[in-house]
Amino acid sequence: MMLSCKQTARLLSQGxxxxxxxxxxxxxxxxLAICKGCRNVNAQFKFLRxxxxxxxxxxxxxxxx
Amino acid sequence: MPTPPAPFPVQIESLRPYLLRYATLQLRNxxxxxxxxxxxxxxxxxxxxxxxxxxxxxxWLTGILKHKIVDAIRRQGRERPAAxxxxxxxxxxxxxxxxxxxxxxxxxxxxxQPEGALGQKQFFAALEACLRALPERTxxxxxxxxxxxxxxxxxxxxxxxxxxxxxxxLHRARMALRLCLQKNWFGKT
Numbered sequence: 001m002m003l004s005c006k007q008t009a010r011l012l013s014q015g016x017x018x019x020x021x022x023x024x025x026x027x028x029x030x031x032l033a034i035c036k037g038c039r040n041v042n043a044q045f046k047f048l049r050x051x052x053x054x055x056x057x058x059x060x061x062x063x064x065x
Numbered sequence: 066m067p068t069p070p071a072p073f074p075v076q077i078e079s080l081r082p083y084l085l086r087y088a089t090l091q092l093r094n095x096x097x098x099x100x101x102x103x104x105x106x107x108x109x110x111x112x113x114x115x116x117x118x119x120x121x122x123x124x125w126l127t128g129i130l131k132h133k134i135v136d137a138i139r140r141q142g143r144e145r146p147a148a149x150x151x152x153x154x155x156x157x158x159x160x161x162x163x164x165x166x167x168x169x170x171x172x173x174x175x176x177x178q179p180e181g182a183l184g185q186k187q188f189f190a191a192l193e194a195c196l197r198a199l200p201e202r203t204x205x206x207x208x209x210x211x212x213x214x215x216x217x218x219x220x221x222x223x224x225x226x227x228x229x230x231x232x233x234x235l236h237r238a239r240m241a242l243r244l245c246l247q248k249n250w251f252g253k254t
């Protein structure tokens with residue numbers, strides 16, 4: 001199975017939300033090996049997860065009186 | 066001489082605006098957010114003894130509020146018949162990111178030192194603005210998943226949508242947030 005970038009992005013996202021199947025994981029690995037853009041997106045999805053998890057709304061409501 | 070700390074009820078009341086913003090971001094419904102905050106503040110008053118200054122007051126209250134938000138989401142899921150809910154109309158916009166063969170129109174660039182952003186308050190302000198810009202249900206699903214840490218199966222159930230639809234919504238949220246942060250934070254020079 002050869003994935004397009006569009007399919008890859010979708011699978012990367014689903015990988016955060018469900019267990020991917022064996023063939024899906026293999027197809028992802030093959031695509032990521034040759035595609036820098038999708039590797040970047042993969043890292044960014046993981047970063048988003050960490051950022052939203054630790055989301056704190058600091059500061060912006062505490063405007064100086 | 067240092068001024069003595071304000072009484073506990075005054076201290077927690079002073080955090081209400083913050084908590085309200087936090088709840089609204091996730092529930093996207095001012096009344097439901099108000100209710101969740103009210104419940105959290107009541108629980109905090111009752112449980113004052115459990116606080117005992119072990120952590121920052123705001124951190125402690127936010128923890129209580131998180132549980133109340135999950136309760137509110139579950140309640141809404143039960144009370145609102147599925148038919149009332151219409152999907153967010155944000156279909157199709159993902160297509161413009163790709164060419165006809167499914168390749169990126171603009172290949173995504175790497176983000177420089179993203180870990181560093183996590184230490185910056187301005188970054189979280191930018192992230193909050195990006196979350197606010199998401200369509201309502203997409204944002205709720207995303208916050209349930211990534212902030213509250215609920216399993217996809219539960220999110221689907223509460224929002225009365227199929228797992229496939231759920232994955233699509235979460236994917237749209239990630240793609241939209243990625244673009245928004247690229248534009249408003251990482252892509253800025």
